[in-house]
Amino acid sequence: MKEIGEYLEESNKIYQILLGYKPEQTSLQQISKFKWNEFSQQRGLSSNSSGVYLPRNQTAVIQSDSEVIPLSLFHEYFGHGLYCEQALTGRKLVSLEKRLLDEEKREFQEKQFNLESLEEFRQQNNIFQELDELKRQNLETYEGFAIFTEFLLSREFDLKEMFEKRYDSLATQDKNQIEKLASFNKEYGDLATFYTQGLARRTTTQRTKRLLEDIYKDKLKDIKFALLYGSKKEFSDIDVFIVSDSLSEIETNWIDVVVHSSDIFEKRIKLFDVVDSEALMTGELVIGDRKYLESKRTQLQNQPITNEAINHNLRKSQEQQILARECSKYSPLKATGLSYSFQYLSNALLLMQGKRALTRNGFNEVYNHLFIDDKLTERR
Numbered sequence: 001m002k003e004i005g006e007y008l009e010e011s012n013k014i015y016q017i018l019l020g021y022k023p024e025q026t027s028l029q030q031i032s033k034f035k036w037n038e039f040s041q042q043r044g045l046s047s048n049s050s051g052v053y054l055p056r057n058q059t060a061v062i063q064s065d066s067e068v069i070p071l072s073l074f075h076e077y078f079g080h081g082l083y084c085e086q087a088l089t090g091r092k093l094v095s096l097e098k099r100l101l102d103e104e105k106r107e108f109q110e111k112q113f114n115l116e117s118l119e120e121f122r123q124q125n126n127i128f129q130e131l132d133e134l135k136r137q138n139l140e141t142y143e144g145f146a147i148f149t150e151f152l153l154s155r156e157f158d159l160k161e162m163f164e165k166r167y168d169s170l171a172t173q174d175k176n177q178i179e180k181l182a183s184f185n186k187e188y189g190d191l192a193t194f195y196t197q198g199l200a201r202r203t204t205t206q207r208t209k210r211l212l213e214d215i216y217k218d219k220l221k222d223i224k225f226a227l228l229y230g231s232k233k234e235f236s237d238i239d240v241f242i243v244s245d246s247l248s249e250i251e252t253n254w255i256d257v258v259v260h261s262s263d264i265f266e267k268r269i270k271l272f273d274v275v276d277s278e279a280l281m282t283g284e285l286v287i288g289d290r291k292y293l294e295s296k297r298t299q300l301q302n303q304p305i306t307n308e309a310i311n312h313n314l315r316k317s318q319e320q321q322i323l324a325r326e327c328s329k330y331s332p333l334k335a336t337g338l339s340y341s342f343q344y345l346s347n348a349l350l351l352m353q354g355k356r357a358l359t360r361n362g363f364n365e366v367y368n369h370l371f372i373d374d375k376l377t378e379r380r
Contacts, residue, residue, distance in 0.1 A: 002157070004030070007070050011078055011153055018190055019086075020202030026081030027057075028073075030064035053080035053146075055090075056097035071166055074153040079146025087198040088235060089138050096131040103127060144177035145197045151182060152190065189214025195254040200234040205286045208240065212257075212286065215250070222246055224262060225288025229279045240286070241279035269300055271312040272351060274343045274363075281358045300358060310351045317344035 002010075008028070015022040031039050039061070040047055051062040051072035060076035062069060084090035100122075107121055122128040135142075147170070154163035167175065185193040191211045195201055208228045212220060220226070223244040230239030238255045243265045250257040258275065260268065268276040280296055317340075324337030346363040350356070357363045 001070065004064075004069060004073060007073055007153075007157065008077070010157075011074070014153070014156060015078070015082070019194060019199070020204070020207065021086060021200070023077060023081045023085060025058050025085050026077055027059045028077055029059055029061045031061060033063055033065045036063045051076040053077075053084070055080075055084055055094045056101050058084060058094060068162060068166060070157065070159055071150050071154065071162060074150045075146045078153065079149035080142070082149070083142065083145050083197075083199070086200040089134070089141070089198060093131070093134060093138075093142075096127055096134065100125065100127045100131060140173070140177060141197060143174065144181060147174055147178045148181040148185070148193070148197075151178060152185070192255075195238075196252075201236075201238055201254065202234060203228065203232045203238050205284050208238065208286045211238070211255070212240065216247060219244075219247055220287060223288055224265075225290075225293050226286040227279050227283025227293075228286050229283035230256075239279075241276075241283055243288075269296055270303065270306075271309045272300070272305070272347060272356065272358075273312065274316070274340065274347055274360075277347075277358045278360050282360075301356070305351050305354060305356065310348050313344045313348035313351065317341045317348065320344060 012022040037047055039045075040049055043052060045052055049063075050066040050068055051060065053060050053076045058081065060073070060081050062072040062076055066072055080090075084094050103125060104118070104121065108118070150163055150166070154160055167178070170178070181193060181197075184196065189211070191207065192214060205228055208226075212226060223242055223246075225243055227241045228239070229241060230236065232238075237253065240255065240257045242257060242259045243262060244259055245261050247257075247259045249259045258279070260276065265276060269280070277300060280293075280300060285293055320337045320341035324334045324341060327334035327337065343360060343363050347357065350363065
């Protein structure tokens with residue numbers, strides 16, 4: 001078995017390559033078995049435990065002479081630690097814990113207190129109530145992710161037998177959770193599994209290529225191209241545009257894959273369709289025929305503007321507006337529909353002026369210049 005420092009270093013490299021980050025704010029504390037009993041009693045832990053993660057100071061504490069020390073490291077440091085750094089729920093957990101700590105310090109800084117008085121204070125504290133509810137709602141994901149991390153890294157370090165022994169002692173609920181995650185992981189790969197658990201997405205073309213290969217497998221070889229576009233923010237969905245005659249679209253809370261057949265793509269490019277134009281002009285090539293991609297970009301910049309293209313964008317604007325009206329007031333789909341309705345309308349008006357903006361930013365800039373700035377000038 002490796003030294004703890006070797007597991008730490010090699011696991012950090014695995015995560016940095018896979019996700020684009022590793023634990024940075026999490027510290028590691030090792031306590032000997034001799035002192036562990038006292039520590040576990042103070043924290044209200046089972047004497048059979050071998051580790052714990054403390055969100056308020058972001059510390060993974062593990063028993064240094066445990067027989068399962070690699071699994072404890074994987075669970076507490078890379079499981080809970082990474083989740084609290086790189087998932088929104090984890091970050092909120094840490095924030096609430098730190099706010100609660102500040103309030104406890106203010107309350108008891110000049111008082112004698114014990115666990116009973118501390119518990120009484122917490123039961124009447126709003127932050128504690130919010131924290132307790134957050135833990136209750138997310139416990140399954142929080143613990144499931146940490147156990148999955150044990151599963152993943154034990155596979156990397158050939159510790160499968162050690163993990164299986166630990167797995168046998170798990171509660172039925174935890175076993176069911178890890179079985180679901182392991183099954184999903186086998187079908188869709190490591191990146192997809194992390195992203196479904198809410199971890200930050202440091203999106204690059206290389207990472208997106210791996211993700212698409214894990215999801216679509218051999219079917220990718222027949223595509224024209226796949227483009228990565230959109231905001232690429234770490235908690236926004238990953239936007240991918242693919243031209244293919246065989247792949248299916250995907251829409252989840254972490255990835256949105258738009259797939260257009262070759263015929264539909266060619267038609268929509270001639271019509272200066274907002275969706276296809278935006279992806280084509282702003283997207284980064286992930287996989288596919290770069291020469292074909294560049295030829296389509298050139299076509300979009302040089303082809304004639306037709307009445308058919310103008311009417312197409314006007315019609316799509318109306319369709320999106322109708323869809324938005326059918327959504328409830330606070331539905332995100334309503335905002336999306338209104339946004340696309342505006343973009344299609346702006347594009348139609350610009351095309352009438354002989355202008356081709358081609359991207360969302362271009363629509364806004366040219367529209368403002370042609371219609372808003374001119375009106376302001378007239379008023380003056």
